[in-house]
Amino acid sequence: MTIETLLLLARTRTDADRSRIRLATAALAFSGALLIDAVHIGLLGSRELSYETSSRYVTELGLRPGLIAVLVVLSALAASLAVQALRIGTAARDRRFAALELAGATKGQVRRLSTVDAGLIGLFGGLLSGPLYAILTLLFSWFPPLVRVFPGTSVTDVGVWAAVTVVLTVSGTAIGHFTYRSPATRTSSVRLPRVMGMASGAALLVIGLVSAVAYVLPAMPLTLAGLVLLWMTLAPLRIQALGRRLSASGDPARLLASARLINDTRSVARLGALLLGCAFLVGVVTQMSLEILREANSYDLAFYLTGMVMSALALVLMAAIALAALTVGVADQLVDQRRQLACLTALGVDVTFLRRVVRGQIAMVAAPALMTGTCLGLLAGPSGLATYLVEPLPLLYLAGGLAGLLLLSWGFAVGGASLAGYLLRNQLRDALDPENLRAA
Amino acid sequence: MIALELTDIEYSYRRNTALRGVSLQVEAGEIVAITGASGCGKSTLLHCAAGILTPDKGSVRLDGQDLAELSADARAALRRTKIGVVLQFGQLVPDLPLIDNVALPLLLAGHQRSEAHEHAREWLTQVGIQDEADAVPSELSGGQTQRAAIARALVSGPSVVLADEPTGSLDSRAGKELLDVLVSTARYRGAALVMVTHDNLVAAAANREIRLRDGVIQHEVAL
Numbered sequence: 010m011t012i013e014t015l016l017l018l019a020r021t022r023t024d025a026d027r028s029r030i031r032l033a034t035a036a037l038a039f040s041g042a043l044l045i046d047a048v049h050i051g052l053l054g055s056r057e058l059s060y061e062t063s064s065r066y067v068t069e070l071g072l073r074p075g076l077i078a079v080l081v082v083l084s085a086l087a088a089s090l091a092v093q094a095l096r097i098g099t100a101a102r103d104r105r106f107a108a109l110e111l112a113g114a115t116k117g118q119v120r121r122l123s124t125v126d127a128g129l130i131g132l133f134g135g136l137l138s139g140p141l142y143a144i145l146t147l148l149f150s151w152f153p154p155l156v157r158v159f160p161g162t163s164v165t166d167v168g169v170w171a172a173v174t175v176v177l178t179v180s181g182t183a184i185g186h187f188t189y190r191s192p193a194t195r196t197s198s199v200r201l202p203r204v205m206g207m208a209s210g211a212a213l214l215v216i217g218l219v220s221a222v223a224y225v226l227p228a229m230p231l232t233l234a235g236l237v238l239l240w241m242t243l244a245p246l247r248i249q250a251l252g253r254r255l256s257a258s259g260d261p262a263r264l265l266a267s268a269r270l271i272n273d274t275r276s277v278a279r280l281g282a283l284l285l286g287c288a289f290l291v292g293v294v295t296q297m298s299l300e301i302l303r304e305a306n307s308y309d310l311a312f313y314l315t316g317m318v319m320s321a322l323a324l325v326l327m328a329a330i331a332l333a334a335l336t337v338g339v340a341d342q343l344v345d346q347r348r349q350l351a352c353l354t355a356l357g358v359d360v361t362f363l364r365r366v367v368r369g370q371i372a373m374v375a376a377p378a379l380m381t382g383t384c385l386g387l388l389a390g391p392s393g394l395a396t397y398l399v400e401p402l403p404l405l406y407l408a409g410g411l412a413g414l415l416l417l418s419w420g421f422a423v424g425g426a427s428l429a430g431y432l433l434r435n436q437l438r439d440a441l442d443p444e445n446l447r448a449a
Numbered sequence: 450m451i452a453l454e455l456t457d458i459e460y461s462y463r464r465n466t467a468l469r470g471v472s473l474q475v476e477a478g479e480i481v482a483i484t485g486a487s488g489c490g491k492s493t494l495l496h497c498a499a500g501i502l503t504p505d506k507g508s509v510r511l512d513g514q515d516l517a518e519l520s521a522d523a524r525a526a527l528r529r530t531k532i533g534v535v536l537q538f539g540q541l542v543p544d545l546p547l548i549d550n551v552a553l554p555l556l557l558a559g560h561q562r563s564e565a566h567e568h569a570r571e572w573l574t575q576v577g578i579q580d581e582a583d584a585v586p587s588e589l590s591g592g593q594t595q596r597a598a599i600a601r602a603l604v605s606g607p608s609v610v611l612a613d614e615p616t617g618s619l620d621s622r623a624g625k626e627l628l629d630v631l632v633s634t635a636r637y638r639g640a641a642l643v644m645v646t647h648d649n650l651v652a653a654a655a656n657r658e659i660r661l662r663d664g665v666i667q668h669e670v671a672l
């Protein structure tokens with residue numbers, strides 16, 4: 010295969026494929042920008058900065074490591090989101106790879122296409138991360154100094170940008186290479202619940218929760234890891250069951266909606282796990298904020314709350330991107346099934362109805378993940394169980410926070426799903442166009 | 450010389466058995482028609498011969514080489530160079546222009562694009578769709594798609610051509626024209642041609658007709 014052929018075959022794309030790529034690129038650029046920020050702050054060493062121009066999180070030497078840690082965690086979240094977006098199997102892409110194998114492409118050649126594809130996305134994400142960092146810096150400089158966690162640009166940032174680009178390109182290439190599964194060998198059904206995964210997830214969760222009584226900070230990652238592991242092993246089963254139940258219903262539109270849940274269970278479950286992770290951290294941040302509010306007399310209130318709110322906003326942004334990734338999957342399914350959907354027009358199905366189906370499909374995956382995540386985050390946060398046991402947080406506080414979070418995360422899931430339905434309205438209308446009956 | 454040899458092939462899908470012991474030898478230059486009722490296993494047989502499906506039992510030999518003894522990559526290479534397949538459904542790469550689709554076996558084998566296009570264009574002309582070279586598969590009619598598939602099957606000069614309902618979506622005149630392309634190419638090249646068909650006209654062009662029924666050969670007629 011010549012380079013020209015490689016690029017030709019790696020490039021041909023459908024709309025859904027393009028959205029998948031845009032999402033992955035955006036998430037990577039975001040991840041890269043946060044990383045540049047972290048490195049920039051790290052490189053400051055013990056250099057003093059003026060309180061006039063930067064947030065106290067940056068100016069106070071003692072707080073820098075904490076800020077760097079938060080930035081790195083957020084960057085890692087964004088990167089794993091990008092990986093998920095890369096791994097969403099679009100039906101068109103699968104068909105293309107299958108057709109290529111039919112034409113005599115070896116598995117290695119097809120894998121190379123996926124590698125080049127992901128490598129290019131890494132490269133573009135990396136290239137965009139620098140400008141994005143500059144834009145974010147500019148944007149934050151319009152806000153009061155308290156929130157300016159991007160401490161300006163410098164010449165060394167260019168070097169860091171280049172390094173980040175290289176790292177992202179290399180990781181993209183590696184991900185494309187190692188996560189590629191030939192459509193022919195991919196199994197659609199979920200095997201028995203992986204007992205090991207489930208057991209170790211539950212064990213981690215219990216250890217995390219119990220050890221939180223004594224060692225608050227180290228316990229939190231354990232809890233989160235256990236939670237995500239447990240979710241990854243259990244969610245596919247639930248999603249499949251949901252898909253089966255839908256597919257057993259007599260309603261043709263529901264029948265079609267079930268197909269994606271059954272066929273793409275894994276990537277749906279992984280996106281759900283990401284939502285869960287974001288939600289958990291939002292819960293933790295909320296609990297920390299509640300704790301600060303309780304000791305509300307300190308003059309540091311504004312300072313801490315700013316940090317909390319900013320972290321929460323960043324997490325909500327991640328969750329929004331994860332929802333967008335779910336939406337891309339749904340959109341892809343619609344395009345893929347446009348022929349069948351067009352048949353439904355004859356049965357009297359209209360866009361409004363279809364939008365409801367799409368909304369349901371997204372909300373059903375997102376809402377449980379978000380609600381579970383925020384609640385457990387709230388309970389297991391740094392001053393969580395330990396404090397609750399020793400000196401109970403006023404019940405009103407806890408109940409209020411819990412109810413508020415549940416409502417918010419439910420609203421976020423349903424609102425996001427409705428928004429997705431709204432954004433997809435044209436695709437839905439196109440999908441219902443009887444002209445599609447001609448499509449292969 | 451025997452170009453294609455199937456020995457005692459059995460194949461089962463998850464729920465039903467499609468082939469129950471089919472043996473078949475096709476000489477180089479010979480034209481064989483496979484007929485039979487819908488669902489009797491014709492396509493399955495063809496897919497086994499092309500190395501797309503691996504039979505549960507029995508062997509497939511191509512130019513004396515046992516497919517089961519080859520690695521997956523070697524089988525892919527064989528599909529690219531020695532076998533030309535025309536399938537019943539969707540085998541063109543979506544959203545890839547026709548000219549590239551037809552040139553694909555050559556491109557995958559490492560030929561330069563311009564050189565591969567030259568060959569592809571010749572074959573597009575042969576099957577009468579040279580004007581659609583830049584169209585993508587979704588913009589084609591069923592018959593045009595079929596022609597493109599035939600052009601692609603022939604572009605690498607295969608020694609065995611396997612075609613599933615090659616004239617299925619064409620009217621009888623267009624079907625006849627395309628059949629002539631297939632048959633004359635096979636004759637000229639000395640390639641073995643195996644066609645699955647419902648069409649009497651196609652069957653009549655063959656040297657031999659093999660009738661399948663419920664996954665076994667019901668009878669064979671030399672024509």
Ligand SMILES: Nc1ncnc2c1ncn2[C@@H]1O[C@H](COP(=O)(O)OP(=O)(O)OP(=O)(O)O)[C@@H](O)[C@H]1O
Pocket residue numbers: 462463464465466467485486487488489490491492493494537
């Ligand atoms: N992917 C599959 N999974 C399960 N069963 C299959 C599959 N493909 C074919 N079959 C079954 O295997 C049998 C043989 O199918 P095959 O496609 O070979 O028939 P055919 O002779 O080509 O029919 P037609 O003339 O309609 O194309 C049929 O009973 C069919 O239902």
Ligand SMILES: [Mg+2]
Pocket residue numbers: 491492493537613
């Ligand atoms: Mg068939």
